[in-house]
Amino acid sequence: MSENLEVARALREIADLLDLLGERFKPAAYQRASRSIESLTEDIAEVAKRDQLRAVPGVGEAIEEKVREFLRTGSIDYLVKLRAEVPPGVLELVHIPGVGPKTARRFWTDLGVQNPAELRAAIDAGRLVGMTGFGPVKIAKIHAALDQATMAGLRRPLLEAARVAERIVSALRERAPVDQVEVAGSFRRRRETVGDLDILVTSAEPEKVFDVFESLEGATVALRGPTKETIRTSEGWQVDLRVVAAESFGAALQYFTGSKDHNVATRSLARDRGLKINEYAVMRGEERLPSATEADIYRSLDLPWIPPEIREAQGEIEAARSGRLPALLEPSDLLGEFHLHVAPSVDDAALAQLAGAAHRAGLRSIGLVPESDAEAARLGAWAVKRTSPRVLVGREVKFGDPVPNSLALPAFVVWSAAGVEPPRPERAARPHGPTGWLGHLGGDPETAAGPRRIAAWVDWATATKMPLEVTSGPGYDGLDSVSLRRFTEANGRVVVSELGLGTERTRALAVGTARRAWVTKASVLNAAGWP
DNA sequence: GCCGTTTTCGGCCCGACTGTTTTCAGTCG
Numbered sequence: 261m262s263e264n265l266e267v268a269r270a271l272r273e274i275a276d277l278l279d280l281l282g283e284r285f286k287p288a289a290y291q292r293a294s295r296s297i298e299s300l301t302e303d304i305a306e307v308a309k310r311d312q313l314r315a316v317p318g319v320g321e322a323i324e325e326k327v328r329e330f331l332r333t334g335s336i337d338y339l340v341k342l343r344a345e346v347p348p349g350v351l352e353l354v355h356i357p358g359v360g361p362k363t364a365r366r367f368w369t370d371l372g373v374q375n376p377a378e379l380r381a382a383i384d385a386g387r388l389v390g391m392t393g394f395g396p397v398k399i400a401k402i403h404a405a406l407d408q409a410t411m412a413g414l415r416r417p418l419l420e421a422a423r424v425a426e427r428i429v430s431a432l433r434e435r436a437p438v439d440q441v442e443v444a445g446s447f448r449r450r451r452e453t454v455g456d457l458d459i460l461v462t463s464a465e466p467e468k469v470f471d472v473f474e475s476l477e478g479a480t481v482a483l484r485g486p487t488k489e490t491i492r493t494s495e496g497w498q499v500d501l502r503v504v505a506a507e508s509f510g511a512a513l514q515y516f517t518g519s520k521d522h523n524v525a526t527r528s529l530a531r532d533r534g535l536k537i538n539e540y541a542v543m544r545g546e547e548r549l550p551s552a553t554e555a556d557i558y559r560s561l562d563l564p565w566i567p568p569e570i571r572e573a574q575g576e577i578e579a580a581r582s583g584r585l586p587a588l589l590e591p592s593d594l595l596g597e598f599h600l601h602v603a604p605s606v607d608d609a610a611l612a613q614l615a616g617a618a619h620r621a622g623l624r625s626i627g628l629v630p631e632s633d634a635e636a637a638r639l640g641a642w643a644v645k646r647t648s649p650r651v652l653v654g655r656e657v658k659f660g661d662p663v664p665n666s667l668a669l670p671a672f673v674v675w676s677a678a679g680v681e682p683p684r685p686e687r688a689a690r691p692h693g694p695t696g697w698l699g700h701l702g703g704d705p706e707t708a709a710g711p712r713r714i715a716a717w718v719d720w721a722t723a724t725k726m727p728l729e730v731t732s733g734p735g736y737d738g739l740d741s742v743s744l745r746r747f748t749e750a751n752g753r754v755v756v757s758e759l760g761l762g763t764e765r766t767r768a769l770a771v772g773t774a775r776r777a778w779v780t781k782a783s784v785l786n787a788a789g790w791p
Numbered sequence: 792g793c794c795g796t797t798t799t800c801g802g803c804c805c806g807a808c809t810g811t812t813t814t815c816a817g818t819c820g
Contacts, residue, residue, distance in 0.1 A: 358817095362816080
């Protein structure tokens with residue numbers, strides 16, 4: 261598993277380099293293969309072993325050979341050769357907002373500029389003045405972008421995106437003349453990390469909506485047209501707002517939710533049927549088909565509506581076509597929350613309040629996680645009196661440490677993998693103790709070491725039938741949806757935790773992470789229907 | 792480089808926006 265990301269990165273770098281060298285279609289081909297391998301739920305080395313690489317979308321004869329070379333030797337000759345043709349800093353030029361491969365290539369070949377620092381020096385020395393295609397406005401924009409280039413291209417945790425999205429959406433609902441408002445893009449698909457926010461609204465008065473949008477606190481306008489405006493928030497988020505007609509809302513929502521590969525697949529289905537889908541409507545020749553809702557769009561393809569979380573071109577189209585879409589976990593399926601840390605200072609009144617909140621949230625049981633044995637004893641005495649919801653007292657224990665049992669065994673254990681190296685697979689034994697599950701897998705998903713660690717833990721959990729905890733993203737527990745899907749497909753069980761109570765946001769995000777992994781309530785220990 | 796029950800060759804998503812243009816190229820999503 262660990263090599264998937266490395267292979268994807270190598271292919272992505274080939275794509276970027278080819279782009280800079282002016283290749284026409286190869287970059288897109290390498291990009292597609294890279295994306296496809298990145299979101300693969302299976303170990304690429306296993307796929308290669310089974311001789312199924314060509315079945316991966318976007319992998320043909322040439323890329324198969326390069327993947328095999330990488331798996332065999334850890335590098336790709338072709339990539340090494342390309343790197344030699346392009347100075348390393350030139351790749352960074354492409355990451356400056358507003359600078360693409362064509363522009364970066366001209367800086368490099370026409371001006372000899374090889375990295376962002378040299379570009380800044382060239383601008384300061386006035387060397388761009390007089391180059392065709394570079395007026396004063398464009399030069400100033402590039403200079404400004406260089407000053408804040410650090411934010412560009414960065415993806416941040418889903419939970420962080422949720423806070424920004426909620427703030428903007430509620431401001432628009434309150435202050436702007438909008439009807440429907442929806443956040444599309446990777447946020448709506450609940451990707452673990454989000455690069456920018458894409459908001460769609462319907463409104464009869466787009467200009468007024470934009471006026472409100474750009475007056476949000478800390479907002480600076482990046483661009484504004486009649487149907488679209490882009491701002492940058494003070495925290496560095498890029499937020500796009502599009503105003504569409506109500507009759508196009510479904511088409512636009514489907515289009516801007518993506519993923520890119522899912523859209524390629526739906527468009528190709530449309531083509532097979534003599535239809536054409538764009539962001540405004542489904543068209544049959546000159547005839548406009550209903551496009552106000554996403555269901556309209558999928559109906560035109562004879563498909564049921566597909567939940568956004570699984571729109572990744574990873575089998576959802578085929579499943580929809582054959583009527584085998586899974587009934588994904590719903591927030592209302594969760595009947596227990598078992599990861600409620602309680603402070604030592606918490607008194608009976610506060611506990612009663614917590615239980616009341618859980619009851620109102622529809623939970624039948626909750627699990628309290630105190631920090632000490634003394635606290636556990638005190639909470640245990642209180643808990644036996646509660647029946648609605650039922651209250652259990654558990655402990656969070658560092659994996660490998662003994663379970664504390666000074667008075668009574670805790671009812672459950674959250675094993676924390678934080679900072680603990682995964683056991684070797686041959687030592688596939690669950691720790692002794694009460695019912696437990698493994699959380700805090702840790703690891704940074706954006707670095708190479710993170711996924712490898714997580715994969716090792718997931719392999720171990722699969723072998724030992726240890727359940728895994730799912731929360732609202734890798735910012736907390738490190739478990740990404742690709743690994744999670746692999747785990748549940750191998751019959752792994754999960755506990756979905758929002759790590760708190762009464763915040764719709766965290767529950768929605770935790771459930772969203774599970775849904776991305778095609779998790780149904782049958783795999784979820786704290787859901788309805790679990791024996 | 793990939794892909795195909797209309798193609799094994801000839802296509803490759805496409806529209807919005809910007810800045811520079813006198814009709815368009817580049818970037819972005």
